[in-house]
Amino acid sequence: MQTSIDYRQLVESVGDAIVASDASGAIVSWNPAAQRMFGFTEEEALGKSLDIIIPQRQQQRHWDGYHKTMETGKTRYGNDVLRVPAVHKDGHGLSIAFTVALLHTPDNKVSAIVAVIRDETARFAEERNLKKRLTELEMQLAPQGNTP
Template identity: 40%
Template sequence: MDHLFQQLLDHAPDAILIADRDGTIRFWNHGAEQMFGHTAAEARGQSLDLIIPEKLRARHWEGYYRVMASGRTKYTTGLLTSPGVRKDGSRLSLEFSIVLLRDAQGDLEGCASIMRDVTVRWQREKELKQRLAACESGAPDPAA
């Protein structure tokens, strides 16, 4: 059964990554390679800053270290949304879930994230909101 789990992790189309308590990337699957443009060899051992837009890093690390210290997060259910950054510097919109990872004694070792690129959907929703606002205000449709 272990080989089936390994295949799931390695070949899932979503990005699956594991970071330790310090925020160092320890696992990076093929989906993460495709999404962010960094190979597993390039990403492993790097800080999560690799995929976090610079202006959001301080806020991210404040929350990350708070979770690592307390061992608790309110984000273990539902999806989080956040922008990310690819190797080429382009931005993407992400939805992701968090799994806290513990050792055999229950001590927090880090966390895993399962991420999906929702950039196309986010852009489409933004355009629809703009068109709706234009219709409601009587302004010409920006898409026309």
């Protein structure tokens, strides 16, 4: 017996943010986890540009890749996890990790890009602190030059 899955319920109940945008980069789907992560309600996000969550210094690079993906129907990232900075509604920075999926029309044109996003801000900060501490410890253990 096959169980049917309510995909709307799935998208609304997962812990990761799921954000979909159309060919122009306007947000067309924004789940509750996206609201918790980025601070924008669904009403505030729908129809807006992805720029609301992309730091300004990253926007040109993002849009270059986005438009190329829409034109070619291919993403160079495949199933890779991408780690990039993002921005919360209140302006504070986030470190996110995400995968992308391309949705297609019946004639095989890309109609939307879906990102499944996880907030890794705390993990990234912890990793950065561990690397800093390791560097400090290595400096303490390094042989000191013989000074007269």
